[in-house]
Every structure is written in structure tokens, then in C-alpha cells.
Amino acid sequence: MAKIALITGATSGIGEACAHLFAREHYNLVLTGRREDRLEKLAKKLNTKYNVEVAVSAFDVRDREQVITNLEALPAKWKKVNVLINNAGLSQGLDPIQNGSLDDWDTMIDTNVKGLLYVSKVVANWMIDNKQGHIVNIGSIAGKEVYANGNVYCATKHAVDALNKGMRIDLLPHGIKVSAIHPGAVETEFSEVRFKGDKERAKKVYEGFDPLVADDIAETIWFVVSRPAHVNINDMIVMPTAQANAGTIFRK
Known part of the structure; x- marks a missing residue:
């Protein structure tokens, strides 16, 4: 029987890349995100290319009732989740704390912290019932260091770091693995979202x-998930070669 991976934020970037990789490795998939049209298009592509089964569930992780209702509505066979990838997350704005947008703060906290918690609570209980599972939380170098104007985004990713450690302890008696991946600079839609669609400003982040x-x-993530049963990688920071820490990038 094929294993199942549930991926949040699967409509683009890291989530979409994970969907392709896990499908390639013969996992059936539960894909979630806000943009149903993208999810359906991706599901069709994965089914055709890799001959895997794909379930789609469109909801916003910020909405507790949507999360619970949509996940619990999945047929029983889809609740045998082997791997949960908590990928949904974002940054909004890059302002000093005194100029920050309250709406941006709410969006980041509700998505990066509360959304991760809502999904994890549902799926962790499935894993406990199934007596197996692996939760992979996508953090950030911003969860290890604080940089200028990163304030609230950094705070949310520090929360992910703490929650990852807490999950590891709490789920230990149930044999459930828990890991966090903390990327440095990754070129995805991340900066476009942060700068609210300003593609030129987003492009400059990755220049040089x-x-x-x-x-x-x-x-x-696949490396972490594919370790032997007795191995759990708790925490991993991944950087481009040109980046030493959150604020130090060598640009040519």
C-alpha cells in the first residue's frame, strides 16, 4: 500500500516542489492550499506523470473551522497520513516595529503559527491512532536569528522552532518523528508576497x-523523511553557499 504525504501550501514554491518529489517517490498525496484551481491543476499533472492518487482540499489554514471541517471530511483512507509537511507560511511587509501594519502582523501570526497548530492537531491525532507518522515543519533562518525589520516574521518563525521542539517531546511516546527545516534565501513567490506583488523589489532580494x-x-525534506526508522533529524538549517547567516550574503 502506498504511503501518504499531506502537504500544506502546495500551490506554489516549496510545497509544489515537495508534491512532485513525493509523487516521484510513489507517495499518494493530500494537497492543501487556498487556490483550488492551482491544486486541481497540480493534482491532474501529478496523477498523469507519476500515476499516484491525489486528494485536494482547498482552505485557508488561518481559519480554524475550515481546517478542521475540510480535513475531517477526507475519506478514512486519506487519514492514514505517513508524512505531514507544514509548509504553508508567509511574510508580509518589511518595516520597523513602530511602522508595522497590524493587518500584516495578524496575517503572519495566524498563518505561520496558528495555522500550523490547527493542521498539526488534527493530523497528529490521526498519527497517534495509526501508531506512526512524521511531521516536518518548515521554519526559516528567521527562526534562529532576528534581522532588521524582520521583527514579527522572525517572531513567528521562532515560534515554529519552539513548537517543533515541543512536538518532538509530546509525540515521542507515540513513536512519531518530528523535524524542522530552516531555509535561508530561497527564490520562490516568498518575496513577492512580502512586498505585496512588487516583482521588481522582490527580484532585487536575489540579485548577485x-x-x-x-x-x-x-x-x-526527502532526505530527512527517508532516514531509517530509528533515525530522527530534529533540526536542519539549509543555506545557499553565498549566505553565511540571516544578514550576510556575498553578492558578486
Whole structure:
């Protein structure tokens, strides 16, 4: 019987890359995200290319009732989740704390922290019932360091770091693995979202060096997930060669 991976934020970037990689490795998939048209298009592509089964569930992780209702509505066979990839997350704005947007703060906290919690609570209980599972939380170098104007985004990713450690402890008696991947600069839609569609400003973030791409992180996640049963990688930071820490990038 094929294993199942549930991926949040699967409509683009790291989530979409993970969907392709896990399908390639013969996992059936539960794909979630806000943009149903993208999910359906991706599901069709994966089914055709890799001959895997794909279930689609469109909802916003910020909405607790949507999360619970949509996940619990999945047929029983889809609740045998082997791997949960908590990928849904974003950054909004890049302002000093005194100028920050309250709406941006709410969006980041509700998505990056509360959304991750809502999904994890549902799926962790499935895993406990199934007596197996692996949760992979996508953090950030912003969860290890704080950089200028990163304030609330950094706070949310520090929360992910703490929650990852807490999950590891709480789920230990149930034999459920828990891991966090903390990327540095990855060129995806991330900066476009942060700068609210300003593509020119987003492009400048990655000028002068070779950033990571979504496939790099998907491959890292696969490495973590594919370790032997007795091995759990708790925490991993992944950087482009040109980046030393959150604020130090060598640009040519």
C-alpha cells in the first residue's frame, strides 16, 4: 500500500516542489492550499506523470473551522497520513516595529503559527491512532536569528522552532518523528508576497548570488523523511553557499 504525504501550501514554491518529489517517490498525496484551481491543476499533472492518487482540499489554514471541517471530511483512507509537511507560511511587509501594519502582523501570526497548530492537531491525532507518522515543519533562518525589520516574521518563525521542539517531546511516546527545516534565501513567490506583488523589489532580494530554489528544500525534506526508522533529524538549517547567516550574503 502506498504511503501518504499531506502537504500544506502546495500551490506554489516549496510545497509544489515537495508534491512532485513525493509523487516521484510513489507517495499518494493530500494537497492543501487556498487556490483550488492551482491544486486541481497540480493534482491532474501529478496523477498523469507519476500515476499516484491525489486528494485536494482547498482552505485557508488561518481559519480554524475550515481546517478542521475540510480535513475531517477526507475519506478514512486519506487519514492514514505517513508524512505531514507544514509548509504553508508567509511574510508580509518589511518595516520597523513602530511602522508595522497590524493587518500584516495578524496575517503572519495566524498563518505561520496558528495555522500550523490547527493542521498539526488534527493530523497528529490521526498519527497517534495509526501508531506512526512524521511531521516536518518548515521554519526559516528567521527562526534562529532576528534581522532588521524582520521583527514579527522572525517572531513567528521562532515560534515554529519552539513548537517543533515541543512536538518532538509530546509525540515521542507515540513513536512519531518530528523535524524542522530552516531555509535561508530561497527564490520562490516568498518575496513577492512580502512586498505585496512588487516583482521588481522582490527580484532585487536575489540579485548577485545564487539563492536556493524550491527543489533544494524538497530534496532536503526527502532526505530527512527517508532516514531509517530509528533515525530522527530534529533540526536542519539549509543555506545557499553565498549566505553565511540571516544578514550576510556575498553578492558578486
